[in-house]
Amino acid sequence: MSDFFDLTGHGAEPIRYEVRASSRRRTMSVEVHPDSRVVVRVPARCAPHAVAAWVQSRAKWIERQLERFRRRGPAAPPYRYVNGEAHRYLGARYPLLLVHGDTAGVELTGGQIVVSSRGSLDPGKVNALLRAWYFQRAVELFPVIVKERHAAFFERRGHPLPALAVKAMRRRWGSMSPRGRMCLNVDLVRAPRRCIDLVVTHELCHLEQKYHDAAFYRLLTEAMPDWKEWRVLLQAGGIEG
Numbered sequence: 001m002s003d004f005f006d007l008t009g010h011g012a013e014p015i016r017y018e019v020r021a022s023s024r025r026r027t028m029s030v031e032v033h034p035d036s037r038v039v040v041r042v043p044a045r046c047a048p049h050a051v052a053a054w055v056q057s058r059a060k061w062i063e064r065q066l067e068r069f070r071r072r073g074p075a076a077p078p079y080r081y082v083n084g085e086a087h088r089y090l091g092a093r094y095p096l097l098l099v100h101g102d103t104a105g106v107e108l109t110g111g112q113i114v115v116s117s118r119g120s121l122d123p124g125k126v127n128a129l130l131r132a133w134y135f136q137r138a139v140e141l142f143p144v145i146v147k148e149r150h151a152a153f154f155e156r157r158g159h160p161l162p163a164l165a166v167k168a169m170r171r172r173w174g175s176m177s178p179r180g181r182m183c184l185n186v187d188l189v190r191a192p193r194r195c196i197d198l199v200v201t202h203e204l205c206h207l208e209q210k211y212h213d214a215a216f217y218r219l220l221t222e223a224m225p226d227w228k229e230w231r232v233l234l235q236a237g238g239i240e241g
């Protein structure tokens, strides 16, 4: 079940909220999402007036969360792929330099990411050239890092070096299949080297520990004692703009 209701009496405009009922649920909860959606989860067969009263009692809190997201403003604008725009590589920011010339390609040189083309340098073209370059850098760099992290800790525990694939992934930095095939997100190549080490070490730990339980984190801490520091950076947007 999913319904929409208006919460009135707080702020200038009524707050719209969605009610989702589930038979597995015993208590009520409310979530405020960054896109301003308010979702109230309730047990099945919960009387509508009881839900309304409960939400009303949380109205101030809901309003505060919505206000916080409003102040934060819209998400960072997408790249425009123009001269001088900063893009990241291994955690550092480099301005783009677009060059019309006799060659086509991308090169990191003189503190700039130089994008050359014989023809058009419209944003679509620059984006395509950059994506190909990031992918190439990732395909060259990631196997070296995996080999290094594997040799440093996992080899002597009897784990063979896993096969590796580099992919564009929307929601994850990496994964490890039950058969020991590692997959890494191409966008990691924009992050600081230690953040890449962390993701690789995390995935290697899955060779030994399937779930994210206490044993997993003990192993990760043994393999990379300062991992928490780098997770904070990775989560803080160590890779965006």
Ligand SMILES: [Zn+2]
Binding pocket: 202, 203, 206, 212
């Ligand atoms: Zn994991």
